[in-house]
Amino acid sequence: MKNLKIKLKTKKFCMRAKAASRKLALIDTNTKNKALRGMAAALLENKAVILKANMKDLKSAGSKGMPSAFMDRLTLSGAGIEAMARSLVEIAGMKDPVGELIDTIKRPNGLVIKKVRVPIGSILIIYESRPNVTGDCIGLCLKSGNSVILRGGKEAINSNIAIFDLLSAEAKRRGIPDGALSIVRDTDRSVVDDLLKAAGLIDLVIPRGGESLINEVTEKSRIPVIKHYKGVCHTYVDASADPDMAEKICFNAKVQRPGVCNAMETLLVSEDIAKAFLPRMIERFRASGVEIRGCPRTRRIASRGVVKADERDWYTEYLDMILSVKVVKGVDEAIAHIMKYGSYHSDAIITENKKNALKFLGEVDSACVYVNASTRFTDGGEFGKGAEMGISTDKIHARGPMGLDELTSYKYVVYGNGQVRR
């Protein structure tokens, strides 16, 4: 390893996490599960401590006039803490990926090669001011045998530290190696700059957030990065779509929970069905308070209440009750639009035409592609994976919902009885 040009204090902090990861990789499943259940109990017993710390963060953010969506994400409730505890218990119940035999290769020379799942090592998670994800990140990393270094949004620092201190103390009591859980207590950005240079001490960085965070991490990191980037998700209603199904799915994809990354941001409609489909669809959206931003043809068809969409709209993840709508010639133009403006997260086609479905599913190069279902299903739980670290929008290592398996690497264990190469 080359010399790292980072502050000694940060280097020691990372070395501690890395050393702990070597020990944690060898800890048995039972010890990890007992720790997770103990941590869940500690959360429930200390709700008041966490709520008090959260109140401090809320007051500080409120005095800075942060927007309401931000305040929503920052707020922890008693129910929110219970959900965090339930999630830790759920992770305790999940299969331990460490040591899983992925493949066995028997060679003619008698060598037996076992491909075995192992932890990645030490993982730095950089996330927005959402204290409820702190517990999940700790739980998933612990179960998959990885040391975790948390760096949450600075507005949530008191909440995060309160949760961390509780979970960390309980983990230590239950035999989890010292240093396996860490949190960056200094909210100064220069600490992150140093952490991102700690190649060899940190094995992976997972940034979860918007464009500026992702760009900054990508720009500065000397460590492998798996991005959890925005979701500019599309639904394309094909000429042959069942109009009732299309309406139901589009409405769900936009309205059921607009503030999340798998919600629809752009609706594409085939020109052959636009006149029949769009007026009633737009009416339903408008009745529910969704602002529509349309292309010129959408505006002509709707006749009223559709704002003009500009070029920037097609790139935008609104995370809000806003939808951009475009009439396209057909499946080819829909695919071209998605590939140009999308973020390769989740995109759907609604169609009864098998050929168009296969074309869309094959050519749209997104983590999750759907036929006749809502993009809202892109989620670890909905995919049957249980709790998740987030949704990877990268193609390297992990794509889509990232659960325990995706937090592991593998090694080849080769058993011989004297074999040499000829």
Added chain:
Amino acid sequence: MKNLKIKLKTKKFCMRAKAASRKLALIDTNTKNKALRGMAAALLENKAVILKANMKDLKSAGSKGMPSAFMDRLTLSGAGIEAMARSLVEIAGMKDPVGELIDTIKRPNGLVIKKVRVPIGSILIIYESRPNVTGDCIGLCLKSGNSVILRGGKEAINSNIAIFDLLSAEAKRRGIPDGALSIVRDTDRSVVDDLLKAAGLIDLVIPRGGESLINEVTEKSRIPVIKHYKGVCHTYVDASADPDMAEKICFNAKVQRPGVCNAMETLLVSEDIAKAFLPRMIERFRASGVEIRGCPRTRRIASRGVVKADERDWYTEYLDMILSVKVVKGVDEAIAHIMKYGSYHSDAIITENKKNALKFLGEVDSACVYVNASTRFTDGGEFGKGAEMGISTDKIHARGPMGLDELTSYKYVVYGNGQVRR
């Protein structure tokens, strides 16, 4: 995608590769295989052209006084070209990974989620002056549906361009999309700096080479990197080792082909067997021309002919007939030494003690760990994977021998019949 601050010419070059990757991802197996076989035939028919270009490179490198190991790697022979052609035919015969169904998840709500293998996209390969790998890189990327951008060592530029032009023309004739194969013809380093900034246009960088190349790429890249770094491989001879087996394996691991990354560079010996094992082992090495650099105890035991090893030796990949030797207390010290000085490539224990074997295999965090076999087996062919891109020393995405599967990502294809999220 953010604005890339790179030269327009380079941007266009990358955009062409990226656009081609979208088309190549959809090309059927048969077309790819016919192209690969056609490319093999083109190599055999045009040996003279390649040898002439190689001669030009050899003259130029010779006049610069490059070392003989370098000249060896740069040299192409008729047999070398035949081997490259055979490799392309072998790749044509391998299973196409694209479209492979990795997993099917059926959900209670009726959704069917298929996890399907897809190409990564466009891959930049930066490699040393070894023109014989040019064909393998092209063949493996083509078969796995990825656009490839080649950047070989500048000393091999004429050889690489000759091979590339032949293969590229043949691929085009056989229906492979224009732009799927590219080579950087400009040997200026600033072109690479620009390529490494082309996030969104290049999906993956694979650097193959020594420390300075790897560090430079890691430092500059804004694109995911899978490193093919050096192999400081160890063999640890445990107290309970069968001495004859240990001698045979150690000799093979060092001498059979010392210039490659899976050759042994450091021999660790338990103090309990050192006096019985080391003298005859060292004698055999010395008789074959291996220079021994030993720790103080090794030098005392051998009594003569062992140079003093300094701290730097333990970190060194000699790629030569040189071996460092250290006497250790036992398996724990051996593991600690490997984790401190090694490169996490391939490491072996020779032992008849099952407990020590399991400890070593579990705790040494290298891509390939061996019991009672030579580290020389770390190789795509020897692992039954066929031709390989190289040996990944990273833990993210691919570890150890990297074949066709490791050159792919996956996507989730979700089939519904009107499902919405509740």
